[in-house]
Structure formats: structure tokens, C-alpha cells
Amino acid sequence: xxxxxxxxHNPLIDPxxxxxxWEIPLYLFVxxxxxxxxxxxxLAMLRLAKGEDSRTFFSMQTPLLGFVLMNxxxxxxxxxxTHRLYVWRxxxxxxxxxxxxxxxxxxxxxxGVLMVSALIRLPDAWPWLGRTVPVLKTxxxxxxxxxxxxxxxxxxxxxxxxxxxxxxGILLNTMVARPLWNSxxxxxxxxxxxxxxxxxxxxxxxxxxxGRSAPQGMVGGAFSAMLQPMGPQHPEKKTxxxxxxxxQMFLVAELVFIAILLINLYTTSASHAVAASLITTGPYALxxxxxxxxxxxxxxxxxxxxxxSHKVAHxxxxxxxxLAGGFTLxxxxxxxxxxxEITPVLTLGQ
Amino acid sequence: MPxxxxxxxxxxxxxxxxxxxxxxxxxxxxxxxxxxxxxTEVRGTFPQLHMEIRTERCNHCDNPPxxxxxxxxxxxVEDFGKTVQVTANKCIGCKACIAACPYDAxxxxxEGYVDKCTFCMHRVKDGLDPAxxxxxPTHCMVFGDLDDPKSQVNALLRTRKFHxxxxxxxxxxxxxxxx
Numbered sequence: 001x002x003x004x005x006x007x008x009h010n011p012l013i014d015p016x017x018x019x020x021x022w023e024i025p026l027y028l029f030v031x032x033x034x035x036x037x038x039x040x041x042x043l044a045m046l047r048l049a050k051g052e053d054s055r056t057f058f059s060m061q062t063p064l065l066g067f068v069l070m071n072x073x074x075x076x077x078x079x080x081x082t083h084r085l086y087v088w089r090x091x092x093x094x095x096x097x098x099x100x101x102x103x104x105x106x107x108x109x110x111x112g113v114l115m116v117s118a119l120i121r122l123p124d125a126w127p128w129l130g131r132t133v134p135v136l137k138t139x140x141x142x143x144x145x146x147x148x149x150x151x152x153x154x155x156x157x158x159x160x161x162x163x164x165x166x167x168x169g170i171l172l173n174t175m176v177a178r179p180l181w182n183s184x185x186x187x188x189x190x191x192x193x194x195x196x197x198x199x200x201x202x203x204x205x206x207x208x209x210x211g212r213s214a215p216q217g218m219v220g221g222a223f224s225a226m227l228q229p230m231g232p233q234h235p236e237k238k239t240x241x242x243x244x245x246x247x248q249m250f251l252v253a254e255l256v257f258i259a260i261l262l263i264n265l266y267t268t269s270a271s272h273a274v275a276a277s278l279i280t281t282g283p284y285a286l287x288x289x290x291x292x293x294x295x296x297x298x299x300x301x302x303x304x305x306x307x308x309s310h311k312v313a314h315x316x317x318x319x320x321x322x323l324a325g326g327f328t329l330x331x332x333x334x335x336x337x338x339x340x341e342i343t344p345v346l347t348l349g350q
Numbered sequence: 351m352p353x354x355x356x357x358x359x360x361x362x363x364x365x366x367x368x369x370x371x372x373x374x375x376x377x378x379x380x381x382x383x384x385x386x387x388x389x390t391e392v393r394g395t396f397p398q399l400h401m402e403i404r405t406e407r408c409n410h411c412d413n414p415p416x417x418x419x420x421x422x423x424x425x426x427v428e429d430f431g432k433t434v435q436v437t438a439n440k441c442i443g444c445k446a447c448i449a450a451c452p453y454d455a456x457x458x459x460x461e462g463y464v465d466k467c468t469f470c471m472h473r474v475k476d477g478l479d480p481a482x483x484x485x486x487p488t489h490c491m492v493f494g495d496l497d498d499p500k501s502q503v504n505a506l507l508r509t510r511k512f513h514x515x516x517x518x519x520x521x522x523x524x525x526x527x528x529x
Binding site: 002009010017020026056080083084087090092099101104143174175177339 | 383
């Protein structure tokens with residue numbers, strides 16, 4: 001027997017850690033989506049640089065949507081802070097060992113790259129802005145006329161997207177005190193989940209308002225600029241299908257990485273095995289098997305398989321399921337991770 | 351330059367919580383929070399039971415995960431004494447250090463920044479013992495320089511059996527428990 005009692009009673013610490021609420025899972029989720037959209041958008045820009053497509057290619061508008069989503073994530077992050085007025089302190093130093101410091105600086109660069117990338121489509125997508133600030137149109141034309149710049153921007157999106165996606169996992173991964181997070185596969189898992197969620201958002205956004213031209217007004221134009229990644233033209237069928245094909249790859253990779261995470265945890269130490277059982281058989285089991293594995297990966301995988309073999313029509317249903325699963329994954333990892341702890345050693349005979 | 355540590359004799363500690371109260375008064379710890387606390391651990395099978403009572407706090411680790419994860423440098427190792435401290439006006443309240451600490455020794459102060467045991471460095475710099483050590487009625491706690499071979503903490507660690515908390519976390523804690 002081992003019985004431990006403590007007189008400690010700190011809020012959010014006891015009986016078990018709960019310092020991170022909904023804000024951090026939401027931020028990790030949105031960060032993952034933006035990371036995924038940057039990777040896909042970057043690939044599209046590389047194709048554009050080769051002269052394969054025009055400005056209306058679906059991914060050209062994703063930086064705009066990514067920019068808005070990133071702001072939602074950053075707002076969640078700010079709400080999570082308890083000493084908010086001092087947030088600027090992050091940018092007066094660079095703590096090389098802190099994943100959060102790296103993430104904060106990466107986010108600054110991400111903002112910059114998203115803004116420049118958004119320029120490619122901005123004057124067309126939001127005509128009001130193009131008219132009001134004509135210099136944007138000039139910049140956009142200058143940018144689009146130079147394939148080397150587009151190529152550099154494409155690579156920047158690709159590399160930063162991968163960095164952003166992996167960092168959200170590494171952030172949790174480095175905390176030795178919480179065994180559920182102590183697997184290096186968490187970074188790649190969050191990356192592929194983000195890629196899949198990014199594709200899902202592009203899919204949903206493309207379905208809304210598709211085939212209409214951009215409203216000329218200020219507010220309507222702003223909304224359509226974000227929600228109409230495919231522009232006035234309907235995307236080619238093969239483009240939409242290749243997006244789904246990419247997603248199938250990401251979902252299979254996610255399933256493999258989830259399996260590796262569990263194998264990794266169950267074979268590391270007693271504390272890690274106990275932590276893994278929180279999500280496989282413990283209080284988070286239903287959300288994990290039902291929400292993450294079934295709804296978030298297996299169902300969309302099967303559904304999109306049927307779509308690709310033309311047995312069912314293309315809908316946004318699998319995309320919605322992927323998003324629900326992606327959020328649940330972060331929610332479970334953040335919450336169950338905080339509950340997990342290094343368990344005291346119980347030797348034979350005790 | 352000293353490297354401060356603490357030795358706590360679990361055979362003397364009775365769990366009276368004098369140290370807890372002394373800390374709260376000395377450091378104006380907000381109500382409902384604590385920088386140190388009492389843990390009671392019972393092991394064995396009846397009637398062969400073994401009980402250890404100990405007072406716990408921040409371990410001022412040699413390899414502090416709370417310092418390496420801090421994005422602003424608010425959590426830092428102070429030059430004098432090599433203790434782990436938090437600079438309140440650098441802390442943004444991201445709580446990464448709280449999640450990184452295997453001892454759950456930190457908490458969010460109602461004013462927003464993260465707070466924890468300081469080893470009463472304001473007293474130590476004046477040549478005094480930390481408040482908790484100075485009030486202990488059983489004298490179970492000893493504070494001193496681990497780098498000084500002649501210090502009382504080192505004398506105790508040489509002659510007595512001891513353990514630290516969660517050594518498997520790799521944090522190299524500097525609060526030692528005599529058994």
C-alpha cells in the first residue's frame with residue numbers, strides 16, 4: 001500500500017493540474033489549421049511559380065483566411081495569460097531553451113509571410129481594398145510578375161507551416177513532469193492532424209459562396225475574401241479531388257502516429273503507461289476512441305474513400321468530422337496531459 | 351559563490367505546519383495558497399507500516415525545467431545562491447513553468463504572475479535562515495551551502511541516509527530528506 005496525503009491546496013494545481021483550460025487546446029487547434037493551410041498554400045505557390053496556375057488557384061486566398069484564423073488563435077492565447085499586460089516581455093528577449101519563445105518568434109514571421117502571401121490575391125478578392133489602397137494592387141502585380149519571389153514565398157510558407165505545426169507538439173513534449181506528453185511523435189502527430197484540418201477548412205470555405213464573384217462593398221468583400229478561397233471560378237474537379245487525396249494520406253499518417261504514440265508511452269515507464277491508460281481506458285477513453293480515432297480519422301477516411309471511388313457525392317461532411325476530431329485531439333492531450341503525473345515508485349512487498 | 355540547499359529530517363518532522371504558517375506570514379502569501387506544505391506518506395502492509403512526514407516546497411533544482419521552458423526569462427537561476435526565482439514584472443502568466451514542474455511547487459498569484467518558494471533569499475542575504483527553518487519547533491530543517499564541505503547540510507548528507515523527490519525526473523533537486 002502507498003497512501004500519500006498533502007496539505008497543499010493551491011487553486012488550479014490541486015487535486016490535479018488544470019492551469020490550461022479551453023484556450024490552449026483552441027490555440028493549438030487553430031495553429032495546426034494555419035500550419036496545414038500554409039503547407040498546402042506553399043505547395044500551390046511553388047506550382048504557381050512554375051507557371052502552372054493563375055492567381056485564382058484555390059490556395060492563393062488561404063493566406064487571408066489563415067491570417068484571420070491566426071488572430072483567433074492569438075486571442076485565445078492572450079486570454080489564457082494571467083499577467084497579460086506584460087506579454088511584450090516575450091519580444092524583449094530570446095530564451096533559446098524555451099519552445100514557447102521559439103513559437104512566439106515563429107508566429108511573428110508567420111504573420112509577416114501570411115500578409116505578404118495574402119497580397120497575391122488581395123486586390124481581386126477584396127475589390128474595395130484594392131480600390132481604396134491602390135498601392136496594394138501595384139505591389140500585388142509586382143509580386144505576381146516575379147516567379148522567383150513567388151517561389152521564395154512558397155518555400156517560406158512550406159517551411160514555416162511545418163515549423164508551426166511541429167512546434168505546437170514540441171511545446172507540450174518538453175515537459176518532463178507530464179508523462180502523457182513525453183513522446184517525440186507528438187510534434188509530427190500535431191503536424192499531420194493540422195495538415196488534415198487545414199485541408200478541411202479549405203474544403204469547407206470553398207463550398208461556401210462558391211462560384212460567385214466577390215462583393216464590391218467593404219464588409220461583404222472582406223468576408224468573401226476570407227470565405228471564398230477558390231475565387232469566382234469554380235475549381236477544377238481534379239484540384240478538389242487531389243485535395244481529398246492529400247487528406248487521405250494525412251489521415252493514414254495520423255492513424256499511424258497515434259499508434260506510435262500509444263506504443264511509445266506503453267513501453268517507456270510505469271508513469272507513461274499509466275498516462276496512456278488515461279486516454280485508452282480511463283476517463284478520456286470515450287473522447288479518444290470515439291472523438292479522435294473514429295470521428296476524426298476512421299470515418300472521414302472511409303467517407304472520402306467512397307467519394308474518390310465515386311460511390312457518394314462530394315460533401316463537407318468528412319471535413320467537418322476531421323475538424324471535430326482535430327479539436328478533440330488537442331483538447332484530450334492538453335487536459336489528460338495535465339492530469340498525468342510521475343507516479344511514485346511502489347516496490348515489492350509494499 | 352554558495353549553492354543553497356535544504357536538509358529535512360523526516361524522523362523529526364511531526365507535520366505541525368509551523369513552517370507553512372511562518373512562510374505565509376513572512377512572504378505575505380495570498381490566502382488560499384501555499385508555498386510550502388506537509389506531505390504524509392504511508393507505505394507497507396498492515397501491521398508493517400512505515401510513515402514519513404515531510405515538509406515540501408520548491409526544490410530549487412540544479413536542472414530546473416521551469417527555467418528552461420520560460421519564454422521571457424522571468425523564471426531564472428539567481429547568481430547568488432543558485433536558487434530558482436521568478437521576476438514578477440517579467441512573468442506573462444503563460445503557466446508553462448507550472449506545467450513543467452514535477453513537484454507542482456508553483457501557483458498563479460492572484461495578481462497574475464507565478465509565485466513559489468524563494469528560499470527566503472531576502473532573509474538569507476541578511477544572514478538569517480529562511481522563515482520556515484527558523485520557526486521549526488523540532489529543528490528538523492537545516493539550510494546551508496551545498497558547495498561548502500564544512501557546512502552542516504553537507505555533514506548531515508555525509509552521515510545520514512537520504513532521498514530526494516522524484517529523482518527520475520532528472521531535475522537534480524536540492525531539498526534532501528533524511529530517513
